[in-house]
Amino acid sequence: MIHYSPENYDSKGQLKLPFLFWLILILQARTWIVxxxxxxxxxxxxxxxxxxxxxxxxxxxxxxxxLVAVAAFLLSGYRQRMVRLWSAWRWVLVASSLLTFGWQLTQLDYSLLEQSPLPVILLIFDLLSAYWLVANRRLRDCFIPDSSTAE
Structure with missing residues (x-):
């Protein structure tokens, strides 16, 4: 495991979740926010x-x-108590991003694209968020349970 600088840890000794993770959760929960x-x-x-x-x-x-992103917001506060659920939730978020991407791809209407490029922008962001959730090492380390807190 890569060791991070002390400012990357919170008061409980857990690796802080990256800022981009919170932005991805907001992206995935956009309908709830609206x-x-x-x-x-x-x-x-x-x-x-x-x-x-x-x-x-x-x-x-x-x-x-x-709902997956809303649940991730709630679970992030219980990372030490619900270790198994938290460690699996990253893959649930990836699946949700890919499902959202696929669903938006089927709903894409080319006549709406003439009015606004927003559907394509959201489509690209959903695909990029799935890639980042898989590829980012620090985020991956945030979802790995510590041996001292594992059930």
Missing amino acids: LVIAGASRQQGETLLSLFYPDRQGFYPGLALG
Whole structure:
């Protein structure tokens, strides 16, 4: 295992999760974030939802796929208690990114691309996030259980 500098560890002695990991979780949970913002802005909630999800066909699958990222947010605080679940969750996040990529690829409508390049940008970010979740060494080390805390 590679040894990291002391500032890369938290007060519990665990390797801190990289900043990009949190951005990927936000990317994967984007439908939940839109839902919370729409719920908080009561009068404009319907307008916000129709802005991000004009056909509503993608809203509920987006919520379902975002559950993995929401669970990762919650599990990150219990890394020492739920060691086996946490160590397997990285692969669940990778699978979720690839499922999101595949689902968005099937939903890609070329007439919408003339209006906005956002679907293609999100498609690329989902694929890049899956690659980063697999390839980043520091993130991989964050998901490896310590021998002292392993069950």
